Amino acid sequence: MDGFAPGKAELADPEQCHSGAGKASAILLQLESISELQQQGSRRKDQWLFNLSAVVPTNDRATYALLEFSRTIRQALSNDKALAEQCRKLTFSETQFDIAPSQGQLSFADITLTLETVF
Numbered sequence: 001m002d003g004f005a006p007g008k009a010e011l012a013d014p015e016q017c018h019s020g021a022g023k024a025s026a027i028l029l030q031l032e033s034i035s036e037l038q039q040q041g042s043r044r045k046d047q048w049l050f051n052l053s054a055v056v057p058t059n060d061r062a063t064y065a066l067l068e069f070s071r072t073i074r075q076a077l078s079n080d081k082a083l084a085e086q087c088r089k090l091t092f093s094e095t096q097f098d099i100a101p102s103q104g105q106l107s108f109a110d111i112t113l114t115l116e117t118v119f
Helices: 062-079
Strands: 009-011 026-040 041-058 087-092 096-098 107-118
Touching: 041 087, 062 087, 062 107
Parallel strands: none
Antiparallel strands: 009 026, 026 041, 041 107, 087 107, 096 107
16 A cells, blocks of 8 residues: 555546546545554554545436446455455445536446554
8 A cells, every 4th residue: 555645636537437427437536534543563454444536517418428437446446356355345425426417527436445464
């Protein structure tokens, strides 16, 4: 988990994700916080809180694109091999959708990811 810092955001490569309307979509990952839950000797248990947002331009397929992004994010991160071996527990919040009212504006699907790690 090296290189993460609270408030740091990463965007997916826009060339790799498209909403079908010819405009690029993105996945935003932000580390919200790291909290120490417990420490025993040199080992410590931490909780990492991430905000994940899928972003697509609003069109008639925006809701479907956001559902697909959300499902893909959950599947990719739920894979035991996707995260570091230090990860002991992974939970997702319910997905919150924010569909923009006008074509061409951005619509979002937001998920909170909580990880418990032991180092």
